[in-house]
Amino acid sequence: MSQFNRRRFLARSSMLGALGWSASGWLPLLADQVAAQAKQRRHCILLWMNGGPSQTDTFDMKPGHKNGGTFKEIETDAPGLRFSEHLPGLAKHGKHIAVVRSLSTKEGDHGRGTYLMRTGQRLGGPLRYPAIGASLSKELGDPADAFPNYVSVAPYRAVNQEAFGPGFLGPRHAPLTVASYNRFRSTDNDDDEAEYADLRVNDLQAPLDLDASTIRTRLELWQSLQDDFLTRKGRVGAARAQNTVYERALRMMESSAARAFDLSEESDTVRDAYGRGQFGQGCLMARRLVEQGIAFVEVSLGAFGGGRTWDTHTANFPTVKTLSEELDAGWSTLMTELEERGLLESTTILWMGEFGRTPGINGNSGRDHFPAAWSCVFAGGGIRGGQAYGKTTDDGMKVDDGKVDVGDILATLAQSLGVEPDTENITEIGRPIKIADGSPIKDLLT
Amino acid sequence: MSNRTRLSPILNLAVGICAVVAFGHAAEAHLTAGERSAVTPSTADAFTGVSSDDAKMISLIDKTLSDAWQADAVVPAERSSDAEFLRRAFLDLTGRIPRVSETRTFLDDAAPNKREQLIGDLLERPGHPSHLADVWCRFLLPDTAAVNQIDGSNAFESWMRNRFAENRSYAEIVRELLLATGEPNESGPVLFYTSLELKPEKVAASTSRAFLGIQIQCAQCHNHPFDKWTQNDFWGYAAFFARISPQSTQAGRQGTVRDSTTGEVMLPDSDEVVAPRFLLGKDAIKQNERSRRQLLAEWMTAPENPYFAKAAVNRIWAQLFGHGIIDPPDDMNEANAPRFGLLLDELAGYFASTNYDVRRFYQLLTMTNAYQLSSEHLSENDRPAGLFASMQLKMLTAEQLYNCVSVATCRPYDDVLASVPSSRAKRAMTNRGTFVDKFRAPTGNPTEYRSGIPQALMLLNGKLVDDATDLDRSDILVSLQAPFFTDDERVETLFLATLSRRPSAEMQQNFADYIAACRSEEEKQTALGNILWALLNSAEFAMNH
Numbered sequence: 001m002s003q004f005n006r007r008r009f010l011a012r013s014s015m016l017g018a019l020g021w022s023a024s025g026w027l028p029l030l031a032d033q034v035a036a037q038a039k040q041r042r043h044c045i046l047l048w049m050n051g052g053p054s055q056t057d058t059f060d061m062k063p064g065h066k067n068g069g070t071f072k073e074i075e076t077d078a079p080g081l082r083f084s085e086h087l088p089g090l091a092k093h094g095k096h097i098a099v100v101r102s103l104s105t106k107e108g109d110h111g112r113g114t115y116l117m118r119t120g121q122r123l124g125g126p127l128r129y130p131a132i133g134a135s136l137s138k139e140l141g142d143p144a145d146a147f148p149n150y151v152s153v154a155p156y157r158a159v160n161q162e163a164f165g166p167g168f169l170g171p172r173h174a175p176l177t178v179a180s181y182n183r184f185r186s187t188d189n190d191d192d193e194a195e196y197a198d199l200r201v202n203d204l205q206a207p208l209d210l211d212a213s214t215i216r217t218r219l220e221l222w223q224s225l226q227d228d229f230l231t232r233k234g235r236v237g238a239a240r241a242q243n244t245v246y247e248r249a250l251r252m253m254e255s256s257a258a259r260a261f262d263l264s265e266e267s268d269t270v271r272d273a274y275g276r277g278q279f280g281q282g283c284l285m286a287r288r289l290v291e292q293g294i295a296f297v298e299v300s301l302g303a304f305g306g307g308r309t310w311d312t313h314t315a316n317f318p319t320v321k322t323l324s325e326e327l328d329a330g331w332s333t334l335m336t337e338l339e340e341r342g343l344l345e346s347t348t349i350l351w352m353g354e355f356g357r358t359p360g361i362n363g364n365s366g367r368d369h370f371p372a373a374w375s376c377v378f379a380g381g382g383i384r385g386g387q388a389y390g391k392t393t394d395d396g397m398k399v400d401d402g403k404v405d406v407g408d409i410l411a412t413l414a415q416s417l418g419v420e421p422d423t424e425n426i427t428e429i430g431r432p433i434k435i436a437d438g439s440p441i442k443d444l445l446t
Numbered sequence: 447m448s449n450r451t452r453l454s455p456i457l458n459l460a461v462g463i464c465a466v467v468a469f470g471h472a473a474e475a476h477l478t479a480g481e482r483s484a485v486t487p488s489t490a491d492a493f494t495g496v497s498s499d500d501a502k503m504i505s506l507i508d509k510t511l512s513d514a515w516q517a518d519a520v521v522p523a524e525r526s527s528d529a530e531f532l533r534r535a536f537l538d539l540t541g542r543i544p545r546v547s548e549t550r551t552f553l554d555d556a557a558p559n560k561r562e563q564l565i566g567d568l569l570e571r572p573g574h575p576s577h578l579a580d581v582w583c584r585f586l587l588p589d590t591a592a593v594n595q596i597d598g599s600n601a602f603e604s605w606m607r608n609r610f611a612e613n614r615s616y617a618e619i620v621r622e623l624l625l626a627t628g629e630p631n632e633s634g635p636v637l638f639y640t641s642l643e644l645k646p647e648k649v650a651a652s653t654s655r656a657f658l659g660i661q662i663q664c665a666q667c668h669n670h671p672f673d674k675w676t677q678n679d680f681w682g683y684a685a686f687f688a689r690i691s692p693q694s695t696q697a698g699r700q701g702t703v704r705d706s707t708t709g710e711v712m713l714p715d716s717d718e719v720v721a722p723r724f725l726l727g728k729d730a731i732k733q734n735e736r737s738r739r740q741l742l743a744e745w746m747t748a749p750e751n752p753y754f755a756k757a758a759v760n761r762i763w764a765q766l767f768g769h770g771i772i773d774p775p776d777d778m779n780e781a782n783a784p785r786f787g788l789l790l791d792e793l794a795g796y797f798a799s800t801n802y803d804v805r806r807f808y809q810l811l812t813m814t815n816a817y818q819l820s821s822e823h824l825s826e827n828d829r830p831a832g833l834f835a836s837m838q839l840k841m842l843t844a845e846q847l848y849n850c851v852s853v854a855t856c857r858p859y860d861d862v863l864a865s866v867p868s869s870r871a872k873r874a875m876t877n878r879g880t881f882v883d884k885f886r887a888p889t890g891n892p893t894e895y896r897s898g899i900p901q902a903l904m905l906l907n908g909k910l911v912d913d914a915t916d917l918d919r920s921d922i923l924v925s926l927q928a929p930f931f932t933d934d935e936r937v938e939t940l941f942l943a944t945l946s947r948r949p950s951a952e953m954q955q956n957f958a959d960y961i962a963a964c965r966s967e968e969e970k971q972t973a974l975g976n977i978l979w980a981l982l983n984s985a986e987f988a989m990n991h
Contacts, residue, residue: 124643127588147899148898148899148900161883165883170896171884171885171886171896171897171898171900171901172896172897172898173898174884174898174900174901175900176899176900176903177900201903202900202903202904202908203900203903203904203906203907203908204903204907205907206906206907207907207912214972214976217973217976218976218979218980221957221960221976221977221979221980222979222980222983222984224953224956224980225953225980225981225984225986226984226985228950228953229984229985229986230985232822233821233822233823233839233991234822234823234824234825234828236823236825236839237823237838237839237893237894237895238839238840238841238893238894238895238989239839239985239989241894241895242841242895242897242985242988242989243985245895245897245898245899245901245902246902246906246983246985248899248902249899249902249903249906250902250906252899252903253903253906430661430774430777
């Protein structure tokens with residue numbers, strides 16, 4: 001557009017806006033290319049359990065032992081694989097699920113454990129290590145996408161901010177965060193009047209009091225300043241990079257992919273099947289994002305500070321039952337819907353928290369922090385389902401067979417997604433750092 | 447050139463009021479009672495030019511570089527415009543952009559030596575030591591999860607700021623840091639050791655990188671792959687830090703740091719004790735009544751040390767030029783030989799001869815022609831960074847970006863150092879902290895743009911810029927509502943406030959036409975808000991160029 005035209009355009013744009021002018025011509029829109037590639041890509045969904053879930057009451061039950069607690073075991077559709085009775089939906093997907101029952105780690109503090117499990121490194125190292133979502137999305141995504149490759153739904157970051165960041169990879173690999181604006185959980189509202197969790201992306205929409213014509217005018221003004229600066233300084237280096245990233249952000253705001261965040265497009269039947277709380281709705285959002293080709297999505301369950309968490313030092317059983325029901329609805333519906341869309345085989349799911357819980361039950365009917373022998377769960381693409389890997393002793397106190405550490409878990413995750421765990425990123429001081437320090441568990445991989 | 451509108455005195459007054467209020471607030475709060483008396487408002491007259499030694503160094507720098515440009519047939523960029531220089535000097539020396547009144551005063555000043563005067567003025571302001579403290583803290587304290595939880599980063603920063611404010615010799619500052627004792631919260635520099643868990647190998651890696659500009663930590667486990675350092679060199683150096691207690695403190699646990707009489711380092715996976723030995727030194731050190739740290743500090747800061755002054759001048763050079771004479775600046779090694787090695791030696795010698803006068807060195811470099819070149823580029827490779835034939839485009843740090851939005855919109859800083867939370871983690875909970883946390887990049891190359899979509903969305907749609915451009919809450923927009931402004935003056939003021947320059951005639955016309963098309967006063971206000979929004983989101987605003 002010539003300066004003359006631009007000037008005329010600037011002068012007229014607000015008037016045009018008021019008349020309902022809505023053609024979007026100021027930037028080429030390429031957003032739909034994103035969706036077109038979705039099916040060729042690999043995706044990862046991390047189901048993150050705040051507080052540390054009890055393995056003994058979910059995926060590594062000890063029926064008959066005094067540590068076993070009050071829950072019963074049920075069969076899954078995979079012979080020999082059994083879950084808690086409060087996970088009936090997942091039991092129908094047993095053939096796509098592999099439980100690791102022999103995870104043994106060394107951090108029993110929420111902050112340190114969260115950092116360890118999410119980065120694969122102990123706190124106190126010489127670097128800020130990236131969360132696994134940042135490293136994997138960097139490998140799986142296309143940097144040219146008009147969409148961040150890493151989306152985090154309702155994370156509870158206060159337990160350790162650093163465990164949720166891109167570390168030395170830099171802010172470009174930070175997750176786009178979806179915040180939850182009301183905190184209720186599905187099980188609090190059983191009647192039909194209940195609302196759904198209100199999940200929104202921070203800053204995706206322009207401030208509410210701006211109308212469309214104002215936004216358009218602003219962008220036009222902005223574009224003229226950018227053109228002026230880039231022409232004077234040369235389209236080089238940081239100036240060009242800044243412009244490119246802004247254009248991607250603006251394309252995303254206008255793209256159909258951004259509609260993945262708008263859950264009101266789904267029917268109430270579907271939304272209810274996932275559960276109305278932030279975890280269930282987050283799982284639904286994860287499905288919609290994977291459909292748009294997003295590489296890595298994480299959804300958290302369990303809210304510290306008022307809500308229910310997996311940190312069940314007291315009243316373990318009613319809390320775990322409630323959380324299990326919420327987990328079961330969201331996760332099993334997610335697997336069903338991914339499978340229906342042919343996306344389950346390209347999507348790997350990992351379920352874990354910062355540590356497990358003591359097999360022994362304390363005086364408050366609770367279970368305490370326990371990193372020595374606990375479980376995490378893989379499902380979906382690249383995973384040989386229908387099995388439990390490793391074994392704990394009858395009392396659950398020790399790993400009896402197949403002991404693995406966090407590095408092995410993250411290496412397995414990377415490998416299942418087709419990413420070599422040895423892939424190195426170079427830090428600012430030139431030090432090469434592997435995505436995961438550990439060996440993939442071969443038995444778990446297809 | 448176009449016939450620029452000269453603003454009426456009353457306009458200067460109006461915008462000046464907002465500037466004075468904001469600046470007064472920041473300056474007051476920056477200072478403790480003791481410092482306040484030391485800082486007097488400096489005037490242009492206080493700056494009397496440079497000594498003949500300095501003048502010689504300045505010509506040496508410019509001659510060396512221009513010879514190289516000629517040899518390589520590189521056409522250097524033009525000299526920067528006054529506005530370009532003003533913004534650059536403010537950002538590099540005080541960490542923020544100039545206020546409207548400051549910009550206008552400088553641009554309208556006819557004095558031929560106004561750039562020199564500005565440099566002298568900025569170096570005397572309280573913002574200068576604050577900015578240096580910010581730069582050096584980011585460089586010295588490892589940006590790790592554990593360190594960010596430790597209390598005491600505010601004490602460290604204020605220690606650093608006071609040293610720079612008094613313009614202490616750089617060698618003295620480093621000695622004080624190396625010999626720090628006490629508790630992190632009470633004694634600023636101790637945090638340096640605490641943050642490295644008092645581990646000899648970590649302190650060795652950090653001090654050699656920071657103060658000697660060399661990376662010997664590769665030799666921790668094996669002889670260095672492409673440099674001369676052996677494993678014994680590394681551990682011999684690390685042995686100087688073996689006698690600090692409490693030993694093996696975990697980062698995050700605080701304790702009193704002091705010298706002890708026992709403690710050794712051993713080669714990894716062996717029982718072989720390595721005695722302290724200086725790098726490049728032949729013999730083991732004779733232990734005497736002085737502590738190992740004292741011995742090291744003396745060696746480190748001695749004029750004969752071939753690395754110490756060189757590393758410092760190269761680092762300051764890199765901060766100002768966006769690229770070191772040796773680059774990356776903290777990796778001097780035999781495979782990374784500089785084009786301007788002789789110049790670097792001269793600069794190091796000069797720095798040592800001034801008793802490591804940091805302020806004078808900043809003055810020296812900013813007065814060169816090279817520093818005052820424009821940042822215009824014709825293409826990606828027209829002027830390779832290492833030739834310094836044009837200024838590099840440098841991204842503002844997250845802290846600078848936040849501060850500059852405040853300055854541009856006439857808001858006071860809300861993060862005055864004296865009142866900030868004591869650890870980086872606690873700081874992340876404030877408004878500014880949330881913003882900074884989201885943009886925080888690993889320390890390193892300022893010429894790289896590291897942000898992504900979430901950060902762009904935060905600027906496009908987030909609270910910071912929304913508040914700054916809100917018609918009722920934005921201080922600058924409210925002050926521009928005054929009836930005596932013409933629309934041209936309003937547009938010009940917005941440019942001065944954000945980009946520190948007047949708009950080109952063409953842009954002025956474009957924006958004026960846009961405002962002229964508004965049909966009501968309210969629409970006009972909205973239009974000004976829109977212009978401010980676009981300016982705050984522009985690449986030009988986000989950069990030091």
